[in-house]
Amino acid sequence: MKLGVSTYSYWHFKPERVPIEHVLEEAARLELDGVEILHRQMASEANAYLQKLKRLAFIHGLNLYALSIHQGFVSPDAATRKKNINHTLHCIRLAHELGISAIRLNSGRWGTVASFDELMKTEGQEPTLPGHTEDEAFEWVIAAIEKCLPDAEKYGVILGLENHWGLTCTPEGVNRIVSAIDSDWLKVTMDCGNFLSHPYEKLKQIAPQTVLVHAKTYYGGGEWYTLDLDYAKIGEILESVGFRGYVSIEFEGKADAHVGVPQSVEMLRDCLPV
DSSP, X not given: OEEEEEGGGGOSSOXXXXXXXXXXHHHHHTTOSEEEEEGGGOSOOOHHHHHHHHHHHHHTTOEEEEEXXXXXXXXXXXXXXXXXXHHHHHHHHHHHHHTOOEEEEXXXXXXXXXXXXXXXXXXXXXXXXXXXXXXXXXXXXXHHHHHHHHHHHHHTOEEEEEOOSGGGSSHHHHHHHHHHHOOTTEEEEEETTSOOSSHHHHHHHHGXXXXXXXXXXXXXXXXXXOOOOOHHHHHHHHHHTTOOSEEEEXXXXXXXXXXXXXXXXHHHHHHSOO
């Protein structure tokens, strides 16, 4: 397995963004294999900026292996779904320009639980919009992803559906979407910190289709919640399905990232075959 870090680990959506260039330097200092870029953290989408990031990654001996983006296809409004499809297509091309081979894909959610704290109490599940059903939402998501697949194949960018909140907060939801589409260009991004109860049983269910792993860590206590994850056990799950891809650190603790990320690296190197 390869060990990398998400730029998100150094910036938790605070007012002042941490430059991606700084994360590349830190990743090289920690002798990591690569960096995952959080789209919302990018300073620009201008070609000069993209090529600068590629150049910096190369001279530091790093691979840019994933682009983490946000979109949501759970909406009864066709125009809203189309807007999110277009955003995903745009990011596929952006990833290609950066030499990135995978993007993190979200299904989206109903938005009927406004507070994130309340959403965590239900482990990411929420009621449907009045007059609509979950089956409808799965149909919207599947149809939207299918519209993105031709560009994914054309540009060589795998769509990694994450076990996130909403429809994909359960392994059954993730697998329902992936199996319905059955494409080499739609696989799974396993987020080890997004199953809040019985995580190992659930991670096993999505492991066979996993192409990218987000390893959440919480040194200093979590920004939103804290999980005590056994990464040796997770490593065994990944080895059992022959996973050899990137394990991407998503440090989500309150400690300074320049402390928490090195601690995460040390722990994961002890627990995983990286």
